Amino acid sequence: MVEQIRGRLLAPEARKTAPTYSTAQLAALCGVDKAHISYRITKDDLPAGRLTPAGGKRIFELSEMRSWTRAYREDKMRPAGKKAITISVGNFKGGVAKTTTSMVLAQGLSLRGHRVLAIDTDPQGSLTTLHGLLPEAEISEEMTIGPLCDGTESDIRYAIRSTYWDGIDLVAAAPFLFSAEFALPARQMQESSVEFWNVLNDGLESVRDLYDVIVIDTPPSLSYVTINALWASNGIVVPVPPSGLDFASSAQFWSLLADLGSNLDKQGKGARKKAFDFLHVLLSRVDQADPAMPAVRQWIQATYGEYTLPVEIPKTSVTSNKAAEFATVYDVQKYEGAAKTYKRAVDAYDAFVDLVEQSVVGAWHEPAGGGR
Numbered sequence: 001m002v003e004q005i006r007g008r009l010l011a012p013e014a015r016k017t018a019p020t021y022s023t024a025q026l027a028a029l030c031g032v033d034k035a036h037i038s039y040r041i042t043k044d045d046l047p048a049g050r051l052t053p054a055g056g057k058r059i060f061e062l063s064e065m066r067s068w069t070r071a072y073r074e075d076k077m078r079p080a081g082k083k084a085i086t087i088s089v090g091n092f093k094g095g096v097a098k099t100t101t102s103m104v105l106a107q108g109l110s111l112r113g114h115r116v117l118a119i120d121t122d123p124q125g126s127l128t129t130l131h132g133l134l135p136e137a138e139i140s141e142e143m144t145i146g147p148l149c150d151g152t153e154s155d156i157r158y159a160i161r162s163t164y165w166d167g168i169d170l171v172a173a174a175p176f177l178f179s180a181e182f183a184l185p186a187r188q189m190q191e192s193s194v195e196f197w198n199v200l201n202d203g204l205e206s207v208r209d210l211y212d213v214i215v216i217d218t219p220p221s222l223s224y225v226t227i228n229a230l231w232a233s234n235g236i237v238v239p240v241p242p243s244g245l246d247f248a249s250s251a252q253f254w255s256l257l258a259d260l261g262s263n264l265d266k267q268g269k270g271a272r273k274k275a276f277d278f279l280h281v282l283l284s285r286v287d288q289a290d291p292a293m294p295a296v297r298q299w300i301q302a303t304y305g306e307y308t309l310p311v312e313i314p315k316t317s318v319t320s321n322k323a324a325e326f327a328t329v330y331d332v333q334k335y336e337g338a339a340k341t342y343k344r345a346v347d348a349y350d351a352f353v354d355l356v357e358q359s360v361v362g363a364w365h366e367p368a369g370g371g372r
């Protein structure tokens, strides 16, 4: 049955493709006006895109867009000698938009010129699915962090694959990754030199020169794998939908993380104390019409203060239809519904990506920042 479903979903024409971009979109991301783009094209040093058969409109491929943003956003690119900044998206609760946030972050940062490695550590493989791959049918063990966790491999490079999205490489996940939950503690008992919480961190070391940002999507639990994701990270993004229950469980995330952190710091053999460059709480799936909204928003502000990002992701119908499992707002080539609805969603995600990029750039320029 899985084979059949796979055949249906992934027929050649159903392969996922990245969208193309207009001159206006390109100009906006480069921070210049359309006239400037036309002028720069005459200099012939950046990709000119192609003109639509109907004439007039210029269209840029994603890879072309990225050449432009790299050129025009040079001050925000990774400085020579600095390493990739790793960001985990986490929360113990499922359905809070962790995976959506991870994907949007990877896409948004790559559109801004950065080279991104996306790592799916959730055995459910939702981030893998968003890349157009079926976890049950298309993912084998050597495409995941599995061999790293069980000690067969010590360097993540074996697992990295390119994707449909220029500028995002992927380490995938699939249900068999549940076995990592047994492999990690078992290794700790067998080999006393292994720090079970630093396995992913150490495995990523060799690629921190190859990427600008590493985005890790985590499972909805404080599992061994989640701990590895957090310990490999310079920054954390915690999406919190504004509902009372979600708020309570996200508060638990921080207290458990703090307890665990001080414990592991004591257990560690070297002097590796865990510290983060940035922590962000993101209000996700905000329903403006919900009467409880103002109160919950206030609790969140009062609790997290400056850690709350000054942007809210609206609950939106742009992707919450059947296609949502396979696409984010950044995958939409042409939205069929109201332009205003689409713009509101894209503007919110754009603002979110810009804020996280600021933290990433900030970490590179901190005297002690820029990765370990």
Ligand SMILES: Nc1ncnc2c1ncn2[C@@H]1O[C@H](COP(=O)(O)OP(=O)(O)O)[C@@H](O)[C@H]1O
Binding pocket: 093, 094, 095, 096, 097, 098, 099, 100, 101, 126, 220, 284, 285, 286, 313, 314, 315, 316, 317, 319, 320, 324, 325
């Ligand atoms: N802003 C949003 N508006 C509406 N639906 C959303 C939004 N963000 C995410 N969703 C939907 O909510 C569900 C859970 O999101 P997901 O990112 O998979 O959460 P998690 O990884 O935390 O389990 C998915 O069906 C997703 O499409």
Ligand SMILES: [Mg+2]
Binding pocket: 098, 099, 100, 122, 126, 127, 218
């Ligand atoms: Mg998820």
